[in-house]
Amino acid sequence: MxxxxxxxxxxxxxxxxxxxxxxxxxxxxxxxxxxxxxxxxxxxxxxxxxxxxxxxxxxxxxxxxxxxxxxxxxxxxxxxxxxxxxxxxxxxxxxxxxxxxxxxxxxxxxxxxxxxxxxxxxAVVFAPTHLSLVKGSPEGRRRFVDAALCQLYPGYIAVYRRYIRALAQKNALLRDARRFEGLEELLDTFDAALAEAGGEMIRRRRDYLESLFAIASETYDSLSAGSENCSFFYEPSAADGGDLLQRIRAARPADLRAGCCTVGPHREDVGIRIGGEDARAFGSQGQQRSAALSLKLAEARQIALVTGxxxxxxxxxxxxxxxxxxxxxxxxxxxxxxxxxxxxxxxxxxxxxxxxxxxxxxxxxxxx
Ligand SMILES: Nc1ncnc2c1ncn2[C@@H]1O[C@H](COP(=O)(O)OP(=O)(O)OP(=O)(O)O)[C@@H](O)[C@H]1O
Ligand SMILES: [Mg+2]
CATH class of the missing domain: 3.40.50.300 (P-loop containing nucleotide triphosphate hydrolases)
Incomplete structure (x- = not known):
């Protein structure tokens, strides 16, 4: 390009x-x-x-x-x-x-x-704010993954939007649960929508991250001249759509107590370990920077592989x-x-x- x-x-x-x-x-x-x-x-x-x-x-x-x-x-x-x-x-x-x-x-x-x-x-952009990929909250890492998927697979954004819409509706319901008649049926409807879109998000995230992480660890290896090892891993909230539906249903009492939906792709995270330790808590400034840089270079490589x-x-x-x-x-x-x-x-x-x-x-x- x-x-x-x-x-x-x-x-x-x-x-x-x-x-x-x-x-x-x-x-x-x-x-x-x-x-x-x-x-x-x-x-x-x-x-x-x-x-x-x-x-x-x-x-x-x-x-x-x-x-x-x-x-x-x-x-x-x-x-x-x-x-x-x-x-x-x-x-x-x-x-x-x-x-x-x-x-x-x-x-x-x-x-x-x-x-x-x-x-x-x-395009791939790398700015100082991307350090938060390693240091920051899970939300920033989810945003990174979702943005990469939106760029690579134009269909992803529709799935993502379906999920976010169902999530917002379900959360509105949970916040004010006592006021609704037929609450359980309404929740069933939203749970089905969440599991459908959420299952697809998990599938896409897993496929993408598997290959991204392999490239990123390799990049980190070269960057640190092999002196330390960095591993990245994805923690999906369920194995697939069916499994997600079961987990969401099982979490209903917890959801009602919390007043929001507690299980699903919106709660997932990516783990980063350097030398076996959690990079977010224990990584040095330079190590965190190298991990973020490795992810960004892997993102670029992945775009080239998928799109040519x-x-x-x-x-x-x-x-x-x-x-x-x-x-x-x-x-x-x-x-x-x-x-x-x-x-x-x-x-x-x-x-x-x-x-x-x-x-x-x-x-x-x-x-x-
Ligand atoms: N909507 C806007 N209208 C007018 N000015 C704006 C607007 N948004 C941002 N700016 C101004 O743009 C200026 C330049 O911002 P920019 O971040 O691009 O600077 P920079 O050259 O990258 O600086 P640095 O080296 O500090 O990163 C800022 O002073 C900011 O106030
Ligand atoms: Mg600037």
Missing amino acids: ILKEHAVRDYRNIEAASFRPGPQLTVICGKNGQGKTNLLESIWLLSGAKSFRGGKDAQLVRRGLPFAVVESRALSDGGEEKAYRLVIGGEGCAEAGVRPGRSAQLDGVDLGRATNLAGNFY SEPVMLLDDVLSELDGARREFLLGRIEGRQVLLTSCDAAAFHDTPGAIWEMEGGRLRQVQ
């Missing part, structure tokens, strides 16, 4: 910027708070996913303006070039004739919601956090892919063959 041309308008602090990244490395440098991450974020949106920074879509629009526009051209590894256009409606967008949130066009055809872009532009397209690598401010050996390892591993990275330190890249752009106050200019 090669991003050929990228332009944004009224996107966060960027009034207007456009550039053509090189086929390999492009560095976006600049001081703090100038818009480097914003630019990378706008590229990430071409994948159809939400911002990796979290927050609402409306926050992506330049303050005080009704909408933002992102326009790009990208070439797939199959040699197919596509034109992307995203329009993001913010406050007051209706008066400007723009829908709220992210809408997309592909080669001039309206796709409706930007999530429908999934399966066209493949090398993803564009978006590295936000991560090199500054790595020591020399790991930096070299990372840059070596991403050869053969287009890489866009941000850094506060342009000097560190003067002897690299890539292009260097500077971001200052939302304005972009080429310096090398």
Whole structure:
């Protein structure tokens, strides 16, 4: 995958910027708070996913303006070039004739919601916030897995949404259980829906993670030069849909007491062990960083394996956090892919063959 041309308008602090990244490395440098991450974020949106920074879509629009526009051209590894256009409606967008949130066009055809872009532009983003993959709560790890699956398998998002909808309905019921007549039958209906969609989520998560984890442990091995071992494992809430239904039913008294649904894919986690110990509780800063990096590199490899397209690598401010050996390892591993990275330190890249752009106050200019 090669991003050929990228332009944004009224996107966060960027009034207007456009550039053509090189086929390999492009560095976006600049001081703090100038818009480097914003630019990378706008590229990430071409994948159809939400911002990796979290927050609402409306926050992506330049303050005080009704909408933002992102326009790009990208070439797939199959040699197919596509034109992307995203329009993001913010406050007051209706008066400007723009829908709220992210809408997309592909080669001039309206796709409706930007999530429908999934399966066209493949990218992997690695930002300092991804350290929370190891250090943070199970929710962040579930989000990582679900986002990867949404990108790889366009059908996953529908299953995921079915599950989340049934879960919200069941939780609303459980919160106020005494008020409902025929409570047991209603709960039966939601349990069946949860087991159907949940069983499918477990199946997809298991298939994906089995192969992702094998690649990630291997990557960690090379990263640490074999000095320590890192293992990742998935803890599914049930073996399959039928098993999940039984477990959900068995948990009903507990659900009624807790006032929420206590069993299912929304409670699952991924375990990470380094040298046999829980990485979240005992891993050093560097070990946690290496584990997160291994997962991200494995994600990229997995995309290439499944889709036949090398993803564009978006590295936000991560090199500054790595020591020399790991930096070299990372840059070596991403050869053969287009890489866009941000850094506060342009000097560190003067002897690299890539292009260097500077971001200052939302304005972009080429310096090398
Ligand atoms: N919707 C918005 N409208 C206008 N400005 C915004 C909006 N959202 C964010 N900003 C501004 O964008 C600025 C640049 O943010 P960005 O995170 O891209 O900086 P950066 O160059 O990556 O900095 P750092 O090196 O510190 O990571 C911030 O100062 C922020 O206030
Ligand atoms: Mg930044």
